[in-house]
Amino acid sequence: MAPIVSDSYKEKKRKEILDSAFVCFAQKGFQIATVDDIVQHSGISKGAIYNYFKSKDEIFLELMKASTEATYEKLTGELGKCTNSIDKIIHLFDMYLSPKDREDIGNIVVHDEFKLHASRHPELLEKLNQRRHEYFIQLFSQIIKEGQHSGEIKKDLKPEIYANVFWSMIDGAMIQTIYPDFPCNNVINEMREMFLRKIKA
C-alpha cells in the first residue's frame, strides 16, 4: 500500500516534535519535562509522538544529534567568510559572545545535560566523543594546521591539544552563563587574547 502521507510531511512532523521537545527540555530539564509537556507544547497527540519516536530517550538522542549538526553547520557557514586562520579563530570566539538570551542559555543547559546523561552511558559517551572529534576537534585542528602551514601560527604546538583547549574554554565560559552576573563578553575577550598571544607565530 502506498504511503498515505508524503515523506516531507513526516519529516515536518518529526521536526515539530523535536522543536517542542527542545523547548520543554530547555525549560524544565530532560528528566523533569514529561511527554505530556511535549504534547501540550506541540499540540501533537501522545500516540502520534510515539509513532515518530520509540521513546522519550530517542527524542533526546535525536535532538542531540540535530543540535550538534546545526551548530556545526552554523560554525562552518560562518568560517567560510574568513580568509585566514587567525581570523577564523577570532570569529569562533566571537560567536560565543553575548548577548545570550533565555533561549541560548536553555540551549547550553540542554547540551550540558546531554553530556552528563551521556557520561553515564558508555555507548552514548562513545558516540558523543566520536562526534566531538569528528566535528569540533577536527574543525579546530584543521584551522590550526592551516595556520601553521601559512605561517600564522607557531609550528611547534600540537593542533589537537589546542583544539581541546579552545573548546574547554568555550564550554567553561558557556556554563557560567547560568549566573546572571557572569561577565561573559569580558571573559571571552580575555580568553581570545591570551589564546591568540600564545599561538601566534
Added chain:
Amino acid sequence: MAPIVSDSYKEKKRKEILDSAFVCFAQKGFQIATVDDIVQHSGISKGAIYNYFKSKDEIFLELMKASTEATYEKLTGELGKCTNSIDKIIHLFDMYLSPKDREDIGNIVVHDEFKLHASRHPELLEKLNQRRHEYFIQLFSQIIKEGQHSGEIKKDLKPEIYANVFWSMIDGAMIQTIYPDFPCNNVINEMREMFLRKIKA
C-alpha cells in the same frame, strides 16, 4: 536524661548517608538515583534517612554545601604553602591536573548536575552564585590583587574578570574529563601557560 546517642554519632550517621548519597548521585545522577538506592548502598533504612534529612532535595543541597566547603578548605590549605601570587596560581592550576580517578569525575558530574538543577530554580541559583563569589571568585581575585600589589602581576587588569576567566577554564576542562581520551594534563598545562603569560607583569 541525656540523649540516647551522642552528637558525634549522629554526625557520623549523617555523613554516612551523605557519602552513600554522593556515590549514588555520581553513579546515576540526582534525578535517576532513588532514595532506595541510597538505602541499599548505605544499609540505612529509609525511615532513618528521613530522620536526618527532610527530603531527597535536602540531601542534595547538603552534599553540595559540604562539597563546596571541602573544596574551599583544600584550596586554601594548599595555598598556605605558597609564598607569592604567581606560585599560588600555578598551584591552583596544578590541583586540577590528572590523574582523575572515578570519584573525582563523579564529583565533577554531580557538581555540574547541581548547577543545571540550580539554573532552573532562581532561589537556588542565587545561593549558588553567592557561594561562588564568596568562596571562589573572592579567593582568586585576592591572589591577583596581591600579585598586583607586589608587582608580579600587571596592574591594569581587573582581578574579578581574571578570576572568572580562571574558573571558566577550569570548569571547562573538568567537564571534558567525562571523555576518556581527553588530554586533561596537556590542556591544563597549556591553559596555565597562556594565563600566566597574559597576566605576568
Added chain:
Amino acid sequence: MAPIVSDSYKEKKRKEILDSAFVCFAQKGFQIATVDDIVQHSGISKGAIYNYFKSKDEIFLELMKASTEATYEKLTGELGKCTNSIDKIIHLFDMYLSPKDREDIGNIVVHDEFKLHASRHPELLEKLNQRRHEYFIQLFSQIIKEGQHSGEIKKDLKPEIYANVFWSMIDGAMIQTIYPDFPCNNVINEMREMFLRKIKA
C-alpha cells in the same frame, strides 16, 4: 479529529469511580480507605482514577457535592407533591424514617466524616456552610414562610431558627442510626409531633 470517547463515556467513568469511592469511604472511612481500595472495588486502574480526579481529596469533595445535590433533588422532588406547608414538613420528617439500609447509613457516616474533616479546614467549612444555607436552611425557611403567609404556621417564630432546629433534629437522629437498636422511627415520629405542635398556628 473528534475525541476518542464520548463525553457521556467519561461521565459514566467518573460516576463509576465516585460510586466505588463512596462504597470504600463508607466501609472504612475516608482516611482509612486507600486509593488501592478504590482500584480494587472499581476495577479501574490507579492511573485512570488520577486521570479523572486530581487527588483522593478531590474525589471526596466531588462525592460530597454530588451527594448534597442528589439529596436536594430528592427533597425538592418529593416536596413538589405536597400542597401546603404543614404537609411539606410532615413529608420531610417522613423521608428520614427507616428502614435505613446499609447504604443509607454509610451515606450518613460519610457525610458526618466530611463535616468533621471540614471543621478543621476553614475554607472547606466555609463552602460547606454556604451550601448548607443555600440548599437546606433556605429550603426549610421558605416552607415556614409560606406557612406563615397562608396562616398555617405561627407568625411570630423566626423561620431560620426553625430551619436550624429541624436540621439539627434530623442530623441528631441520623447519627444515632449507627446504633443497631436505635428506635429511629419512634424518635422521628415524636420529633415531628413536637415540632408541629410548636409551630402550628
Added chain:
Amino acid sequence: MAPIVSDSYKEKKRKEILDSAFVCFAQKGFQIATVDDIVQHSGISKGAIYNYFKSKDEIFLELMKASTEATYEKLTGELGKCTNSIDKIIHLFDMYLSPKDREDIGNIVVHDEFKLHASRHPELLEKLNQRRHEYFIQLFSQIIKEGQHSGEIKKDLKPEIYANVFWSMIDGAMIQTIYPDFPCNNVINEMREMFLRKIKA
C-alpha cells in the same frame, strides 16, 4: 522487685498523656494526629507513651472512656442540685447552651469522631452502645419516670423513646456548632420548649 515509682505517679503520667492526646486529636483529628504530635505536646518520650499504652488506638479508647465518664459525672453532679424532674430536664438542656469555646467544639468533634470510628468496628460499637444505654439513656429515662411518678410528666409516653429524642436533639445541635454562625442558644431554647410542651402533664 518492688515498683520503683508509685502508682499515683504512674496514674499522673497516664493522665498527662491522655490530656495531650486529647488536645492533639481535637486539633487535627484522630487519624491525622500522630504519636509524635502527642510526644511534642506532652513532652513525654515516645517510648514512655508506649510503656503506658499498647497503641495509639488504645489511647483513643481510653480517652473515649474517660470522656464519657467525665461527662456523666458532670451531668449527675449538676442534676443533684435540682428538686424535680422538669427542673432537671431544663437543667440538662441548659448545660448545652453556648458559649461554646474552641475547646468545647474540639471536644464535640472528637466525640463524633469516636462514634464514626466505632460505627465501623462492631465490637467497639457494641461497647459504645452499652455505655450509652447504661449512662445516658438510663439517666434520662430515670428522670422521665420520676416525673411520671410525681405527676409532672404525661404517663403515656415511653421514657426510653424520649431519652433517645433528647440525646438525638442534643447531638444534632452539637454537631452544628462546627458552623461559626450556628445559632446554638436559640436552637437549644426552642428545642427545650417544644420538648417540655410535649411531655408536660
Added chain:
DNA sequence: TATGAATGAGGTTTCATTCAT
C-alpha cells in the same frame, strides 16, 4: 523506666508507554 533512633510496610501520586478506536 525512659529515651529517641531505627524500621519498613504502606500511603499517595506520577508518568512513560500501550492500544483500542
Added chain:
DNA sequence: AATGAATGAAACCTCATTCAT
C-alpha cells in the same frame, strides 16, 4: 496515522511501633 484513555511500576515520603541503651 492519529487519538488520548488506560495501565501499573516505581517514586517519594510518613508514621506506628520496636528496642538497644
